[in-house]
Each structure stands twice: as C-alpha cells, then as structure tokens.
Amino acid sequence: MSRFLTPATVQEALKALAQPGAKVLAGGTDLMISLRQARMNGAELPELLVDVTRLPEITRMELDGPNCYLGAGLTFRFLDESLEARRRVPVLAQAASMVGSMQVRQTGTIGGNVANGSPAADGMSALVALDAVAEIASLEGVRHCPLSELITAPNQTTLAPGELILGYIITPPPEPEGQVFLKVGRRHEVAVSRLNMAACLDRELTDPRVVLGSCFPSPRRLVDVEALIKSGKPGPELWQAAGEQAASHFTDVCGWRSSATYKVPAITRITARALKRAWAQLEGRS
Amino acid sequence: MPLKFTLNGKEVCLEDVPGEATLLEVLRQRLGMLGAKEGCGVGECGACTVLLDGKAVDSCLTAAWQAAGRQVTTVEGLAQGETLHPIQQGFADTGAVQCGFCTPGMILTALDLVEQAPQPSEDQIRRAMSGNLCRCTGYHDVVRAVRRGAKYLRGEGEEQ
Numbered sequence: 175m176s177r178f179l180t181p182a183t184v185q186e187a188l189k190a191l192a193q194p195g196a197k198v199l200a201g202g203t204d205l206m207i208s209l210r211q212a213r214m215n216g217a218e219l220p221e222l223l224v225d226v227t228r229l230p231e232i233t234r235m236e237l238d239g240p241n242c243y244l245g246a247g248l249t250f251r252f253l254d255e256s257l258e259a260r261r262r263v264p265v266l267a268q269a270a271s272m273v274g275s276m277q278v279r280q281t282g283t284i285g286g287n288v289a290n291g292s293p294a295a296d297g298m299s300a301l302v303a304l305d306a307v308a309e310i311a312s313l314e315g316v317r318h319c320p321l322s323e324l325i326t327a328p329n330q331t332t333l334a335p336g337e338l339i340l341g342y343i344i345t346p347p348p349e350p351e352g353q354v355f356l357k358v359g360r361r362h363e364v365a366v367s368r369l370n371m372a373a374c375l376d377r378e379l380t381d382p383r384v385v386l387g388s389c390f391p392s393p394r395r396l397v398d399v400e401a402l403i404k405s406g407k408p409g410p411e412l413w414q415a416a417g418e419q420a421a422s423h424f425t426d427v428c429g430w431r432s433s434a435t436y437k438v439p440a441i442t443r444i445t446a447r448a449l450k451r452a453w454a455q456l457e458g459r460s
Numbered sequence: 461m462p463l464k465f466t467l468n469g470k471e472v473c474l475e476d477v478p479g480e481a482t483l484l485e486v487l488r489q490r491l492g493m494l495g496a497k498e499g500c501g502v503g504e505c506g507a508c509t510v511l512l513d514g515k516a517v518d519s520c521l522t523a524a525w526q527a528a529g530r531q532v533t534t535v536e537g538l539a540q541g542e543t544l545h546p547i548q549q550g551f552a553d554t555g556a557v558q559c560g561f562c563t564p565g566m567i568l569t570a571l572d573l574v575e576q577a578p579q580p581s582e583d584q585i586r587r588a589m590s591g592n593l594c595r596c597t598g599y600h601d602v603v604r605a606v607r608r609g610a611k612y613l614r615g616e617g618e619e620q
Contacts, residue, residue, distance in 0.1 A: 176480045177479050178523065180528065199526075203503055206503075206520070206521045210501055223479045223480070225523065251515075274503070275503075275504075275506060275592075276516055276573075276587075276591055277517050277569070278503055278521070280512075280516060280517050281522065364590050
C-alpha cells in the first residue's frame with residue numbers, strides 16, 4: 175500500500191520526494207497504468223506517491239519577452255485551448271491537441287510526458303523543437319538539462335530519485351507562423367505515434383528546426399536536415415530533399431530494421447509535408 | 461486522514477483509502493456508484509469517465525486522493541428525480557444506446573464538451589468523443605445524440 179501526499183509548496187514536495195521509495199504523481203496517465211500492472215502482478219508499489227498537481231509554481235507559463243518558460247504541470251488540454259500558446263508556440267499547442275483523448279489531455283502534463291521518457295511522446299518532440307531545457311529541482315538545488323540529454327534510452331532518464339522537473343526554459347523559433355506538428359498513428363485520435371514530426375521554419379531559413387520522434391530512443395533534432403535547409407532555396411525540391419535526408423538519418427542511426435520498409439517512405443513524406451505546410455503558413459502571412 | 465470530496469453535490473468522507481486506489485475503485489466499491497465502468501483500465505475506452513471539477517477525466521487513471529476537496533460528478537448525479545438531464549434525454553431520444561456499458565462515460569464527456577461549445581459541430585463532437593469507445597452501435601447515433609442533447613440544453617426542442 176502506498177501513502178499519498180499532496181504538498182502545497184515545491185519545498186514540501188522536494189522533502190517528500192527525498193524519502194526512499196517516493197514517486198512523483200502528476201497527471202497519472204502513465205503512472206496509474208504501471209501501478210495497476212504492479213498490483214495485478216503482486217509487484218512492489220511505491221512507498222509514497224507525491225501528487226505535484228497542486229503546486230502553483232509548476233503551472234506558470236511565460237511566452238513573452240526573452241525568458242520564455244513552460245511549467246511542468248501544464249496540461250495538454252490547457253495548452254491545446256490556450257490562445258496564447260496557440261499564438262506563440264503553435265507547434266506545442268498542435269502536439270498537445272493530438273495527445274490521447276480529451277480525458278487524457280485533461281490530466282496529462284508536459285512534465286510527466288518527459289519524465290516518463292516514452293520515445294513516442296508527442297509533447298516531447300514539440301519541446302525539443304522549442305529547444306527546451308528542463309529545470310530540475312531536488313533538495314540539493316536546481317540543475318538545468320537540455321531535453322536531448324535527459325532521456326537516455328526508452329523510458330529511462332537521468333532524473334535521480336528525489337528530483338522533480340519544475341518546468342522548461344524554452345527558446346521559441348523567431349516566427350511562430352512557421353511551426354507545424356504532424357503525427358502518424360493507427361487512427362486519427364487516441365493513437366500512440368508511430369512517427370511524429372515537429373518542424374519550424376522562418377522566412378530567412380536561419381533557424382530551421384526539424385525534430386523526428388517515435389524513431390529513436392527519444393525525439394531528436396535532425397541537424398543534418400536543418401543544415402541542408404539553411405543552405406537551400408525554399409521550395410518543393412528542398413522539402414523533398416530534406417525528407418530524403420531525414421529518412422537516411424533514420425537508417426544511419428537505427429539500421430535497416432523490418433519496420434524501415436514502412437518508416438523510410440513515411441519519414442520522407444511526413445518531413446516534406448511538415449516543411450511544405452510550415453512554409454505555406456509563412457507565405458500566407460507575409 | 462480521511463479522504464473527503466463532493467460527490468454529485470454531497471460531501472463524502474472515506475477512511476483508509478490507499479494511495480494507489482483509483483477514483484474508479486472508490487466510486488464503485490466504496491460508494492456504490494456503478495455508473496462509471498471499468499472497460500480497459502488503461503485510459504483507452506472512456507467507460508470510466510467522470511467529471512472532476514466539471515472536466516471529463518478517466519477515473520481509472522485518476523488516483524482517488526487526487527479528488528480530495530474537489531467536485532466529482534457521475535452519471536447518477538445528472539437526473540433531477542424522474543427528469544433526465546438534457547444530454548441523457550438526447551441519448552434516449554436518438555436510441556444511441558445498445559448495451560449501455562459505454563453510455564455513462566459518453567454522456568459525461570458530452571457534457572464537458574457542450575459546456576465548452578454549446579452548439580458543437582460534428583467535427584467537434586467526433587473529436588471530443590474519440591476517447592469513448594462503443595462496441596455495439598457505432599458512433600453515428602452518438603453524434604446525433606450529443607447534438608440533440610446540446611439542443612435540449614440550449615432550451616430548444618420539444619423534449620425539454
């Protein structure tokens with residue numbers, strides 16, 4: 175049997191999390207499933223569940239000015255419905271709108287999405303495109319870690335016991351109009367991504383960001399594809415070449431697995447499509 | 461410490477609720493609220509949907525303690541005596557119910573939707589209801605039911 179604690183402040187939460195066997199509970203959409211599994215198998219349960227969803231500090235959202243910040247407790251439903259998020263970080267708002275069902279979006283948070291470390295996490299791909307750096311607290315203090323370094327393997331992170339993600343310092347791309355998130359799943363709604371793509375362009379192609387998720391241990395920026403875009407001339411040929419480069423990036427990293435027959439053309443097209451849309455949005459508003 | 465929350469407008473107080481208990485278990489096993497169903501148990505089917513502070517959540521994925529101090533609404537809390545809630549009436553009038561297992565969850569999700577969008581489009585309805593699975597009738601009638609229920613709720617239509 176687990177004990178349950180609902181701390182009112184971050185300090186109180188960190189104290190609780192420092193106890194052996196303590197576990198962070200946020201939206202619960204992943205953790206409650208693993209607890210269910212553990213109970214069915216008679217496996218050990220966490221000593222203490224620390225519900226962080228009532229900490230006001232972790233639902234802060236700051237999208238104007240030089241220091242943009244997203245609290246780890248922000249839910250997908252909030253981000254989907256927030257006009258400010260839609261305007262300033264549409265890639266994240268779009269990703270949020272495609273996570274699970276309305277019920278899952280209501281409770282699922284961008285903190286839990288990252289801490290759970292699923293390679294298919296939609297929120298994670300969008301956050302990587304926003305160059306998110308996690309702000310992680312423990313009783314020892316606060317450390318900062320880029321998301322690309324936080325996830326080490328599927329469902330494994332560098333988060334130590336006692337640590338809590340407070341939020342993310344983000345650097346949104348210069349032009350929010352050029353942001354697109356796409357995913358491929360077994361059905362349109364309530365589907366785990368087989369592939370996802372967060373793509374951001376600006377009119378000068380100075381800071382393109384192309385993130386492919388659900389293909390690697392964790393979503394990653396395709397720096398070679400970004401370099402190709404920077405040196406190219408915007409248009410269908412460039413988007414297609416970028417798509418092909420993305421697919422070869424995938425096979426270079428993962429080898430030619432059985433799923434590659436499907437994934438290679440799918441990666442090529444999802445990349446080209448995301449870039450085409452991002453550019454069309456930029457042109458539509460210029 | 462006892463767990464306290466408001467269930468369908470009435471205060472409830474429960475002793476000895478383990479931390480890992482789901483809201484669904486507590487509703488069904490401790491409080492006799494059998495409207496919320498366990499379908500998949502992993503947040504895919506929506507049969508366990510309840511409203512937490514007015515918003516649809518999967519009660520199988522919600523720790524019971526997360527409801528502390530909050531308002532929980534189950535399908536049992538919707539009708540006023542013999543008068544069905546307009547959304548319930550919409551489901552009844554369109555025949556969008558076969559075995560009924562998914563219906564309480566469907567109705568509560570629909571209620572959350574129409575609070576946000578009193579006149580939802582078909583797209584909005586389909587998208588909002590996508591986390592509620594039905595294995596009997598398909599979704600065509602469910603869409604009609606939500607639209608009809610929303611209409612009743614706006615005070616239009618004869619069935620009020």
